[in-house]
Amino acid sequence: MPTDTAFTLSSELINELLRSMRLRGVQYRRIQAGPVFGIGFATKPGHAYFHFLAAGCATLRMEDGSLFELSAGNAVFIAHGGAHALLSNPADPVQDIASFDAAPLGDTVCAVNASPDEPANTLLFSACMEFELDSIQGLGNLMPALMLIDAGGQRYPGLMPILAVMEREVSSARVGYAGILARLADVVAAMIVRGWVECACANASGLAAALRDNRLAGALLALHQQPGRDWSVAELAAHCHTSRSVFADRFQATLGVPPLRYVTELRMRLASQWLTLERLPIEEVAYRLGYTSQAAFSRAYKRITGQPPGASRQGFRSPA
Template sequence: MDVLSDAIAVMRAGRPHSSRTVERAPWGVRFPASEGAGFHVVLQGSAWLLPPEDAGPVQLGPGDVVFLPHGNGHGLADHPRTPLENFRLEPDGSWPVPHDPGPARGDETLLLCGAYQLDKARAHPLLTDLPPYLHIPVRVGAHDRLRSAVDLLGAELSDPQPGSDAVVPALLDTLLLYLLRTWWLAGRTEAAQGPSGWAGALSDPGIAAALHALHDDPAKPWTVEGLGALAGLSRAAFARRFTTLVGRPPLAYLTWWRMTRAAQLLRTTDTPLRSVAERTGYTSEFAFAKAFKREYGVAPGHYRRAGAALRAG
């Protein structure tokens, strides 16, 4: 598993939802804060994003994509001064059925909007490092794969075919990864002038190699010296650089990742505790249970039962 895929996998907490809607001016929607992440794509026409944290309005044109990774409340409208109506999900958490905008009154905007259910309690720092929103403007010849995912998702939502119920969630997951990859690639340019944060970490060949090794085999008895050798750096230089970019010392990040993976296995599989311990680098169930309780405040068995009860309820 690569780091970006892992970051999404440990936070996923349910099926994503989306809708393709038509709005006719004047229109305005207020999206409340949520526990997940959301996105908007302008397929045709134009719109204004009214960002979180009282930032200034952002004009969106055809093809523009906006991603809100932290679920901040925000608005979307045909004009910054248009009154906003509150948006509500369906009782089951799904996206509302597209409404009829009524007779043509003004300019028409075709939107593709959606939401991901993510558990912020298990947030990977790669995602928490993101700004309140990402605006990816349309550019001819840029972000071809992201555009292809948008086109495929829009087609499935506008004209469902046999298998669409399986295709749409898969396309939404693909879209999320392309959104994050686009941010990461943009971060490479900034990293070349002074790397910082996770964009810098994934763009740094040595640190990225160490991160991929930790994610690929968290059970291995890693040492700072061994990770530094993979990165082509001395022990001290590697530890400093890793801590600066990742936000934690190498072995502290390894421990955190082991516990995060263990929680995911306990939550989503019936893997025996002994196997969970072995797969996360612990030689005994006792040592694993002690480390897990220190991290989560409960024993592994209790954590698993609580998760099962929550899903059943």
């Protein structure tokens, strides 16, 4: 396979996977602080934190005590919602962000002054969200707990202007700005995930490694584009221009599961999204995923998720 064709396949696969990414329940804060401040953020499983330092300097302290110096133009993405603090100095006392007075700027945006008795010289744009990767959940599990981002650096071209627009939207609070913020947040998260995939270390495992493996990219792209097709291992191998046995061995070694098991798990992740978020009828989900009957789909769903599709739907509550 020519190198340029292989690269195109990998690029198309990443496009397909990023389209499935969802941010839900995003809460934004515009935080200003003076020369002395300490702001704590509690652990939030299933969520991600994002902070952009628009002006000033700060020290990021993670739960394990590790320290990172931030300056204007730096951003932080904490994919698994780990506890952390942003401080003017590591010795400064910390106050949980929820305990600060917050001035509502809309349903999902508020302004916080972390140093009300001091002149502000630090400006932070902060967000907390449910970070859902749907069909690429395996990729999300592999993301590092902390990603330090130079928004003006070469790895993230175009990120700084988007962050600047987000800050202006929060500051101006023009009509419809919450909707604009939601769309821009999707773009920012997608750019961060893409930058990590592009620069993933050579010993990356699982789906992160598969995204960078031109010998698997064609099959994965086909699976994600047509999850309801009745795939055979031979058909998937043909997309990679390799034999059935070579493909099956490489797929298992890279992703840790056989190809057809991956197909089933992918279908059930999509089914969970369609049932809970899109509220589709069970019979329609079964049809979309290629099952000949609702009963066959329900058996597969329970085998993979541990509960029937109806219980999955009932157990889900939309975020406030």
